Amino acid sequence: MDGKDHDPIADLIVTYNELNSSFIEELHEEPSALEFMRFVARNTPFVVRGGAANWKATQTWTAEHLSNFLGDETVNVAVTPFGNADAPTIHPQTGSLVFAKPHEEDQPFSDFLAYVIHQEKTQGLRKSEVRYAQTQNDNLRQEYLSLYSHVPPTIPWARIALSSLSDQEAKPEAINLWIGNSLSTTALHKDNYENVYVQIRGRKHFVLLPPHCLPCVNESELKSGGYVRRQHQKTGGGDEEKGETGEEEGEGQKGGELELVMEKENDEETGKEKDVTVPFAIWDPDKPEENATRYSKLAEPMRVTLEEGDMLYLPAMWYHKVSQSCSQGGICVAVNYWYDMDFTGPLYPFTSFVRAVNQQQQKYHQ
């Protein structure tokens, strides 16, 4: 570096880029447990094209079929004005960037689904709130239990590979169902799980970054707030919300009705109210100039679109941003399996080390 001081963080990102491809490896059949373990060892994603093509879910889940199965059972829905559940968001009043949690609402499944489809098919006609079934709480084995038998209870190669020598069988910590439309985007974040993500209907577009890219994503302490629905009843007649045309039924269903209310907590020391904050990535690889750090431009995001029946291995601690496109039927449906990651070995401590060094650098550069 021309006799200048090396920047260890920049060198880390560049060295990794030199040794690793930013194109995802594509398999055309499911890996063996051993083949999978080689990817786990390298903490490297892959996609299995058509790996879940024969699942009953992939074969049978249409909007009609799902509605028939679940009917009026109530499901938990994340409601946001812009499809920004759990996302950095400009606060409409203060203009500052905050972390926005969705308003959560129980809705009859068929109403929810009809709303999602109708919105997708009439997109752009008017602005209306966005609904996404995305409770990451093992929902496929809870509220969507009646659909659970349409997918395998575990991913055999992941189960075998991730089980420990002490004969403990790796069970999915959570199996999550995701149902939404193209208006929902999941903001860049990471999870401490090994993730097998399976596309059932429509398409998902993943943007991926390895754990050591932490200095690129501009993790910042954001004030946290949640959307609250101000008026629960519509301005129109006293009818039950009618999914199919819900978003057209006056102000009651429009984004304007969702208010972003900031969370407060008690400061133990002063006894006064203070803002709740959460650390969150605010760099968006799709808007690389905004909120960038001095390292963002070194990131080489890996991009992959999952088609119906594709499976993605998303290694523990990888950053992922996820957007979606709908099927002809106007929905996007996916199922993912979270397995516990291994906190032993070097990866977890190394990742914390990058965070600590990055914080130290930030102090020096201030």
Next chain:
Amino acid sequence: MDGKDHDPIADLIVTYNELNSSFIEELHEEPSALEFMRFVARNTPFVVRGGAANWKATQTWTAEHLSNFLGDETVNVAVTPFGNADAPTIHPQTGSLVFAKPHEEDQPFSDFLAYVIHQEKTQGLRKSEVRYAQTQNDNLRQEYLSLYSHVPPTIPWARIALSSLSDQEAKPEAINLWIGNSLSTTALHKDNYENVYVQIRGRKHFVLLPPHCLPCVNESELKSGGYVRRQHQKTGGGDEEKGETGEEEGEGQKGGELELVMEKENDEETGKEKDVTVPFAIWDPDKPEENATRYSKLAEPMRVTLEEGDMLYLPAMWYHKVSQSCSQGGICVAVNYWYDMDFTGPLYPFTSFVRAVNQQQQKYHQ
């Protein structure tokens, strides 16, 4: 840390220690390729007690047997005054710590072996030079070829696990034979190989440190020198060196005859002669107070003694110091298999990152 600045390097070492045991995992039968791959993924050693008990080598290699097989074939022997081949050593004239390479000599195998055994059995009687067959150049498939069929040509679980998805079969890069006595010690160092180390005769005592312990081992730029034998012929009669009693035949065989000659090279810039230097760990976990860094005391070395027939998986880039004890027969014999390590994934770049941050810290603390 009481409001004080965190030290990222100290935190890294401590976090790793909290999540990982410093006791080695013991297996009692060879692992499957998948089980092995789980250790590779965690970059964590294990020992298979008795894993090689049935090898022909383990069953048949006695001193007599080896001598019968190899007879007067010449082999390359590392000769040092103190058993310090490739080790940080106080230079006898200058008193400074330098890196000492052994004098390398071709010797008839049976003479070499007789010398090693005789020295072991008469240890302490007089000081004499130490001989160690330790050419790490695939010697079992070269100079010791006649013994090669006594060990498996590869370790099946390593071969299968380390082969790549693209169907390239992992072959050992090198298979090395080590023959010496308890006077030889291999100084703390690391190799960029996955290592399967198999004890055949006697015992080896390993002290192990994971790659991120680099800041503990005090890697320093040492001037490099090599031992040179000043008088090749003994002062006694013109006889061929007689192994069995070799070290008693006068000055000719004593340590004093080996002179440590420093290496010089031309400085491209000035055109003058300058010292050749090599970076090498100078902290010895067995003398923890000497040459320590501010991080050495945080290291929790993993210790394991290999008995005859034991196999050790020594993961790529782990520091290892190796000392030895002899069998009844007065020898210590081992065979190890080096497989190429995987430079993709996070481990290699992370390890370079630790080095870079450590260098930066050193500058600030100077």
